[in-house]
Amino acid sequence: MAPVNPFRDINITASASYYTFGSPSSPNAPTLVIDRPSGDLRLVESPILGGKRMSSIAGILGIIRLRLDKYIIIITKAMLVGRIRGHAVYKVQATEFLPLQERQLHDPDEDTYLSLLRTHLRTGPMYFSYTFDLTNSFQRRSSVDTSLPLWQQADERFFWNRYIQSDLIDLRSSNPAVDPFILPVFFGFLSIATTALKSTPLSFILITRKSRHRSGTRYFTRGVDESGNVANFNETEQIVIIGDSTGDLGGYDQNSIASEGKASTQQVKVFSYVQTRGSVPVYWAEVNNMRYTPQLQVRGVDSAMNSAKKHFDDQIRLYGDNYLVNLVNQKGREQRVKAAYENIVKLLPTKRANMLDQLHYIYFDFHHECRGMKWHRAQLLLEQLGDGLYDQQYFHSVEGKSVSSDIRNYQKSVVRTNCMDCLDRTNVVQSMLARWTLNRQMIDAGVLEKEENTASFNNFEIMFRNAWADNADVVSRAYSGTGALKTDFTRTGVRTKAGAIADLSNSITRYFRNNYSDGPRQDAYDLFLGAYLPSATAMSSLLFVDRRPIMIQSIPYILYAAIFLELAAFVLPRPTDGSLLSMRIFVLFWLIVALWAANFIMKHGKLYVNWPRLNVPSFVVQGYNEELSSARKDVVVGRWIGRGGSARERGLSTAGSSRLIHLEEGKKRIE
Numbered sequence: 001m002a003p004v005n006p007f008r009d010i011n012i013t014a015s016a017s018y019y020t021f022g023s024p025s026s027p028n029a030p031t032l033v034i035d036r037p038s039g040d041l042r043l044v045e046s047p048i049l050g051g052k053r054m055s056s057i058a059g060i061l062g063i064i065r066l067r068l069d070k071y072i073i074i075i076t077k078a079m080l081v082g083r084i085r086g087h088a089v090y091k092v093q094a095t096e097f098l099p100l101q102e103r104q105l106h107d108p109d110e111d112t113y114l115s116l117l118r119t120h121l122r123t124g125p126m127y128f129s130y131t132f133d134l135t136n137s138f139q140r141r142s143s144v145d146t147s148l149p150l151w152q153q154a155d156e157r158f159f160w161n162r163y164i165q166s167d168l169i170d171l172r173s174s175n176p177a178v179d180p181f182i183l184p185v186f187f188g189f190l191s192i193a194t195t196a197l198k199s200t201p202l203s204f205i206l207i208t209r210k211s212r213h214r215s216g217t218r219y220f221t222r223g224v225d226e227s228g229n230v231a232n233f234n235e236t237e238q239i240v241i242i243g244d245s246t247g248d249l250g251g252y253d254q255n256s257i258a259s260e261g262k263a264s265t266q267q268v269k270v271f272s273y274v275q276t277r278g279s280v281p282v283y284w285a286e287v288n289n290m291r292y293t294p295q296l297q298v299r300g301v302d303s304a305m306n307s308a309k310k311h312f313d314d315q316i317r318l319y320g321d322n323y324l325v326n327l328v329n330q331k332g333r334e335q336r337v338k339a340a341y342e343n344i345v346k347l348l349p350t351k352r353a354n355m356l357d358q359l360h361y362i363y364f365d366f367h368h369e370c371r372g373m374k375w376h377r378a379q380l381l382l383e384q385l386g387d388g389l390y391d392q393q394y395f396h397s398v399e400g401k402s403v404s405s406d407i408r409n410y411q412k413s414v415v416r417t418n419c420m421d422c423l424d425r426t427n428v429v430q431s432m433l434a435r436w437t438l439n440r441q442m443i444d445a446g447v448l449e450k451e452e453n454t455a456s457f458n459n460f461e462i463m464f465r466n467a468w469a470d471n472a473d474v475v476s477r478a479y480s481g482t483g484a485l486k487t488d489f490t491r492t493g494v495r496t497k498a499g500a501i502a503d504l505s506n507s508i509t510r511y512f513r514n515n516y517s518d519g520p521r522q523d524a525y526d527l528f529l530g531a532y533l534p535s536a537t538a539m540s541s542l543l544f545v546d547r548r549p550i551m552i553q554s555i556p557y558i559l560y561a562a563i564f565l566e567l568a569a570f571v572l573p574r575p576t577d578g579s580l581l582s583m584r585i586f587v588l589f590w591l592i593v594a595l596w597a598a599n600f601i602m603k604h605g606k607l608y609v610n611w612p613r614l615n616v617p618s619f620v621v622q623g624y625n626e627e628l629s630s631a632r633k634d635v636v637v638g639r640w641i642g643r644g645g646s647a648r649e650r651g652l653s654t655a656g657s658s659r660l661i662h663l664e665e666g667k668k669r670i671e
Contacts, residue, residue: 004149006059006183008130012074015051016102019072021060021181022047030177037100039063039070041171043178059128059183061095061121062164064527066113067534068105072098073121073164075183078128082192084205084239085268085399086246087132089192092185095121112544113527113534120524125474126160128185135159135186135209137237138272139395139411149179158209158235160187163530187212188234189474191467197460200447204460205239206467208475216525217518218421218480218510219288220612224281228310231279232422232479236471238434240441242269270405271441272395275415275430276319277422280328281308282340287619288515290605297619298336301344308344312359321358321413323388325381327366327425334420338363360388366425373495378432388413394437396444424485427472431490434468455493465491481513481521482506519610532614544613549642552607552631555597562594596636604631 007023014020015036022031030043058078064071077094097114099105127134133141133150135158144153151169156162161184171178189208196202213229214221221231243266282304286294301308315322324345328338342361349356364381382389396409415433419425435454442448455461469491472484484490485506488499526532546553569587601608606623632638 003146003153004179005131006150007180008058010057010059010181012054012057012098013048013051014054014098018048018051019098020048020051023180024056026180029180030175032178032181034063034072034100036102037069039065039100039167041167041178043171043175058090058092060168060181061092061183061185062161063167064117064164065534066110068101068107068110070100071114072100073117074098081127081190082205083246084129084132084134084192084203085241085244085270087129089127089129089132089134089190091190092121092126092128108545109534109543116520116524116527119520120528124187124478125189126185126187127190128183130183133184134190134207135184137235137274137395138239138270138397139274142395142397142405142407149176149182151179151182151184154184155209157211157213157233158186158188159184160210160212160529161185162212164528166530186210187478189471191470193463193467195460195463197442197447197454197457198452200242201245202447203239203241203244204463204467205241206236206471207239208234208236208471210234210475210478212529215529217514217522219286219294219514220518220522220617221525222286223279223284224304224307224311226307228281228307228312228314230281230311233278234276234422234475236275236277236430236434238273238438240271240438242271242445242447244268266400268399269445270395270397270399271445272411273434273437273441274319274395274411275417275433276315277417277426277430279422280326280337280341280418281311282337282344283307284337284340285617285619287623288606288609288611289623290515290602290608292511293333296333296336298340301340301347304344305347309348309355312348312355315414315416316355316358319414320411321360321388321392323360323362323385323392323413323415325385325415325417325429326361326363327417327419327429329367330363330365331368337420364429366419366429373500378428381429381432382436385415389415389433389436394441396441421480423472423476423480427468427475427484428486428489431465431468431472435464438464465493480510481518482509515608516610519612522612523614526612526615548607549628549640551637551640552604552628555600555637556608559594559597559601562590562597565590566594600631600634600637607631 007026007029009025010021010023012019012021017036019034019036020031021034023029030045031047033042033044033048034040035042055076058075061073061075064073074096075092075094076096078090079093081089081091083089095118097118131150133144133153135155136144136153140155141153146153151159151165165182165184168178168182172182186209188210189206191204191206193204194201195204211229211233213227214225214231214233216231224230282301283299285297287297288294312322326338326341328334328341330338342363345359345361348359362381362384364384366378369377369380392413392415393409393411395411397405397407399405417426417429439448439453442454443450443452448454454464469484469487472487472490476482476484483506485503486495486499488502489495523532527534566587569583569590604627606620606627611617611620611624628641632641634641
């Protein structure tokens with residue numbers, strides 16, 4: 001039975017009472033009608049007359065309800081990035097929101113919700129295919145029922161728009177004909193390159209899929225939640241396809257669409273290798289306080305035992321044995337996180353006896369071993385992994401003239417790598433493990449001799465390094481707001497001083513973004529993924545209004561004014577001797593004001609962090625109230641700071657505070 005694939009061409013017709021969506025290339029297929037303003041969905045066999053044709057779109061991303069209205073999110077522009085086994089793969093480039101109300105309603109919260117979503121869609125890399133399931137690895141795809149509609153084949157962890165597709169999926173329970181309108185997309189990185197290794201043409205593909213569970217930003221989403229989901233969980237799959245000429249963009253035209261998905265007439269070899277990364281699965285947090293190093297909080301491992309068990313049970317079910325490569329420092333502030341991880345791994349077998357045989361903990365002190373820019377010493381980790389890396393194997397299938405694949409080998413386990421952020425150190429180690437496996441695959445395939453290495457072939461080496469460095473940057477931007485650190489080593493194989501300077505620049509940028517702009521980014525994740533549901537019945541429509549006391553809000557402006565006047569005193573023409581004393585007093589006064597204001601901001605930093613406003617971590621409320629009480633004792637401005645309670649929290653209402661849950665356990669995700 002042929003699978004039901006999403007429509008690749010959809011025309012929209014709009015009127016005051018409905019939107020219709022139909023595929024001109026499938027004239028006999030039912031038309032989707034969304035009534036206005038109710039948002040009711042139905043399928044009709046014959047086209048509805050009337051209305052005005054709006055445009056042709058690449059697909060329906062989903063439908064989302066905000067405070068005042070529902071919106072249909074459509075993909076208006078998609079860019080072809082390549083093909084995998086003849087299937088075209090696209091990147092979402094532009095989207096549009098279609099309101100269901102004929103006259104669009106506005107209030108401050110509604111406009112902010114829309115702004116958050118538009119920014120998320122504009123900056124978040126999302127990919128899709130009409131005929132190929134991008135959410136599953138090649139190994140998982142080999143056991144999936146391909147006769148199912150494409151969205152039902154998808155791995156729900158990486159089905160990024162699953163929540164906003166809920167209305168269409170609900171309609172499917174009564175009318176399966178809606179399947180072609182459901183288009184799954186994934187969030188992450190995808191690179192497709194056609195190249196050659198030692199005169200052997202091949203396609204090199206790198207895919208990183210970001211989990212939609214416990215997704216968020218660096219300091220607002222850490223550790224594990226009650227369901228066993230960890231922060232910043234990404235699955236990275238490196239794929240090499242030999243004997244397939246359909247991966248390039250060259251020669252693509254609309255006439256080639258009909259040939260997509262057909263088996264090649266020659267033998268095609270597919271090699272795949274999967275790795276994962278994810279936060280340390282205990283309850284821990286780093287609380288922003290305007291200092292470069294946030295305040296670290298780690299709860300006892302006993303409280304996280306059940307959550308960690310759920311996490312690793314799921315990982316073992318999906319990937320087999322897990323090799324847990326921990327790169328957290330063994331000294332300094334990170335030591336507490338390392339100790340918590342090791343304790344929970346030791347205690348887990350008491351929950352399930354055979355878990356001891358399936359979890360293999362490997363500690364590697366990356367910063368100690370690679371100090372002095374000697375990053376080649378990361379190769380020592382390969383020795384620690386030992387036979388486990390060799391026994392892990394990789395996925396290998398051979399496809400010929402027949403539709404079915406001949407599976408020659410399966411990957412039997414996975415390396416799960418983490419550092420504190422699961423970004424910079426993790427990227428270096430993952431690219432190293434990917435290279436080791438790639439060398440093994442190419443030797444087994446007969447492309448390389450036993451003593452040869454892919455690094456010896458310059459063109460391939462440049463492509464390989466750049467793909468992994470680009471992947472590192474994309475994963476890092478999604479979590480930390482900047483590109484990755486240490487990518488000079490990933491791109492060139494050498495740690496350079498220029499790379500260290502670039503890392504310093506990125507680190508400073510991370511500091512400002514993590515303190516001043518990550519709150520809205522976290523809100524956007526929660527809103528798009530359904531972790532926060534806007535309420536039309538909320539008492540206040542000013543959820544995003546700054547409710548801090550006026551005096552607290554004014555301190556940064558006092559600082560800016562003092563700095564400006566200080567600079568003006570040095571730039572403007574110098575006064576005559578008679579007024580020199582007055583000028584010195586002026587400069588000294590504003591210097592004292594500037595130092596006081598800067599000290600006040602740093603001392604009470606939690607009052608100035610741009611926190612999330614929707615799902616507010618409880619440490620925000622706790623930290624805010626503590627800092628506010630402390631600020632009231634300031635001898636200069638304490639008397640002018642209000643005495644209000646938690647309702648004065650930045651952007652929060654009392655109703656908002658009632659949604660809080662456990663301290664470092666994070667935000668409960670609503671499915």
